[in-house]
Every structure is written in structure tokens, then in C-alpha cells.
Amino acid sequence: MIERIEPLLKEVESVLISNSDELEIFRLKYLSKKGIVSQLFEEFKNLPADQKRDIGKPLNVLKSTAEGIFNSKKEELESNSHSGLQGIDTSLPVYLNQPGSFHPLKIVENRLIEIFYSLGFDLSDGPEIEDDWHNFGALNFSEDHPARDMQDTFFIGEHVLRTHTSSVQIREMEKNSPPFRLIMPGRVYRNEAVSSRSNCFFHQIEGLYVDEGVTFADLKQTLYYFVQQFFGQGTEVRFRSSYFPFTEPSAEMDIWVGTDTEENQRLTKGTGWLEVLGCGMVHPNVLKSCNIDPNKFTGYAFGIGMDRITMLKYGINDIRDFFHNDLRLLKQFQGE
Ligand code: PHE
Numbered sequence: 001m002i003e004r005i006e007p008l009l010k011e012v013e014s015v016l017i018s019n020s021d022e023l024e025i026f027r028l029k030y031l032s033k034k035g036i037v038s039q040l041f042e043e044f045k046n047l048p049a050d051q052k053r054d055i056g057k058p059l060n061v062l063k064s065t066a067e068g069i070f071n072s073k074k075e076e077l078e079s080n081s082h083s084g085l086q087g088i089d090t091s092l093p094v095y096l097n098q099p100g101s102f103h104p105l106k107i108v109e110n111r112l113i114e115i116f117y118s119l120g121f122d123l124s125d126g127p128e129i130e131d132d133w134h135n136f137g138a139l140n141f142s143e144d145h146p147a148r149d150m151q152d153t154f155f156i157g158e159h160v161l162r163t164h165t166s167s168v169q170i171r172e173m174e175k176n177s178p179p180f181r182l183i184m185p186g187r188v189y190r191n192e193a194v195s196s197r198s199n200c201f202f203h204q205i206e207g208l209y210v211d212e213g214v215t216f217a218d219l220k221q222t223l224y225y226f227v228q229q230f231f232g233q234g235t236e237v238r239f240r241s242s243y244f245p246f247t248e249p250s251a252e253m254d255i256w257v258g259t260d261t262e263e264n265q266r267l268t269k270g271t272g273w274l275e276v277l278g279c280g281m282v283h284p285n286v287l288k289s290c291n292i293d294p295n296k297f298t299g300y301a302f303g304i305g306m307d308r309i310t311m312l313k314y315g316i317n318d319i320r321d322f323f324h325n326d327l328r329l330l331k332q333f334q335g336e
Helices: 002-014 020-031 037-045 049-082 104-117 166-175 216-231 262-266 285-289 306-314 321-322 327-333
Strands: 128-131 160-162 180-189 201-211 237-244 247-257 273-282 298-305
Touching: 002 037, 002 049, 020 037, 020 049, 020 160, 020 273, 037 104, 104 128, 104 180, 104 201, 104 216, 104 306, 160 166, 166 201, 166 285, 166 298, 201 216, 201 273, 216 237, 216 273, 216 298, 216 306, 247 306, 247 321, 273 285, 273 306, 285 298, 306 321
Parallel strands: none
Antiparallel strands: 128 160, 180 201, 201 298, 237 247, 247 273, 273 298
């Protein structure tokens, strides 16, 4: 009998009781008339006297321990019930509230909107499924321009998944008349090999300013301002001449990130410069396509690669990380 009492004592001491139901189960099992302790006392009565001496003490310890646990738990639960906690399992671990966060791309989009708002730009957007005219034709792409090739564009019958946000320029200029001062953020699609640096969809923010007497100097100054605001005062930039069918002259803008770290070397292919946008003066043919007189109005446009600048700003090395929704990444942006 003694060898049954010892493990029972351990068992009684380790029972978890966190509500009144569990307390009742404990009572029935150990302390009720038909409970384990009473049964042991029944057996005890029939033992020969010499054994009673050895067993009486541990048996009483078992009984008083079980009673002690029962009484103290009972008291504890009753006092909790007075404070309104009855039925609430206060022993469960605490899960702190986990507020959501903005996606890093959204944080950057919001920041860009803020910066361009402060310069008097308004916000607009357009459809991701476009027709050939808005994505290409009105933007002065000739019929045989290589960018229309299946290699770059996802076609959906007669339509395309827009390859850039420049399509929104056309939609705006067709609808309204100058002046225009707009930014147009959105997702774009290209049939490109997926890697850490490029994805088959990504994000741009298009800028358009059309009015009388707008010059390339205005464009440069606006972009300088954006860079200083977004990346910090003193960030170096350079313009390289480039080609887009819808702007003339055209340029690309790089920012200096340096070659000091391995990461920056990789990002800039060893040059220290990272291309962040394409820009230029709106081509007269584009204005004409939208029934705007190019002799009266001039304008500039730019398209900033949002994924790129987000990667740079937050040190994200792989563009695909934006689309995995890994909470370990997203949680780092809580409160931003
Ligand atoms: N649409 C161009 C691109 O996707 C970028 C651009 C926008 C260039 C506006 C000039 C003016 O690469």
C-alpha cells in the first residue's frame, strides 16, 4: 500500500486546477466518499496492526495535502470570482495584442505622395489591364517597337497588363485639359525572368507636369527635391541621357549609394550608382495624341521604381521578399 501512496501524493501536488469544474473533479477523485483517499482508509482499517503504524502517517499526509490544496484553490477561485474573473482561466499564457503594419511598399508610396503633395501634385490612378493605345500607341511607340514584343508584355487577348504607369498619363490628358500636376502610383507587369533584382510585377510612381513654359530645369529641381526629402540631405544624384519613345529629351537618374559594402557593390554592379527612375520632357507626339497643343504646352514626366528605392531605403536584398508576406519581415515595419 505504501508504494501506492507515494506516487499519489506527487500526483495530487501536481494537479492543475484553474476553474471550479476542475476543482470539483479534484474533489470527486480524491476527497469524496468514494474517492481515492476514502478507499485507502477503508483498506487501512483491515490492515494488521504492525503495518498500520508505517502506513498511517503517509496516508494522513496524503489526505491533508489533498484537503489543503482543495481548500486553498477553492478560496483562490472564490476571490477571483468576486473580482469578475470566474470562468476565466488566469493561468493561460498572455498573448499581447499584435497590431498590423503597413507593407514597406505602402509606407514608401505614402511617403512619396506626401513629398509630391507638398509640391502641389495631385493623386490619380488607372487600370492595370490596359489597351494597346494607352500602354503603347498614344505614348509614341511605333507599331514595330521591340517593347511591344511578347518577351516583355503579358497579353490578355486584345489587352495587356500595363508595362508601366505612363498609361495613366494618357488617360488623364485625354480626359482633362492642362495644367496637369499629377502623381500616379501603381503596379506594373513585365514578362521578365524572376530574380532577386527583378520580378514579373513591380511598382512605379508616375509623375506628370504639363503647363505653359515647363522646362527640363523644373524637372531636375523637382527630382532633386524628392531625393533630398526621401533619402536625406546631401544625397548625390546623376542624370544619364536615355531613350523613351514618349519623352524627348529623355534621361535616367541614378543615386550614389557607394561601393563601401559588399551589398552596395552587388546592388550597383560595382559602380556605386543605382538607377531609380526614368524621366524626360513629354514628347510633342504624346501631347498631340491627347489633343493638347504642343506649341502652347510643354511638360515633363518621370517614373520612379518604387520597389528599388524601398529595397535601398530598408536594406531589403531580394525583391521577392515583398511578396511572401513573411511576418518576420512585415513586423519590422510596425509603427512606421
Ligand atoms: N515608363 C518608363 C518605364 O517604365 C519610365 C518613364 C516614365 C520614363 C516617364 C520617362 C517618363 O521605364
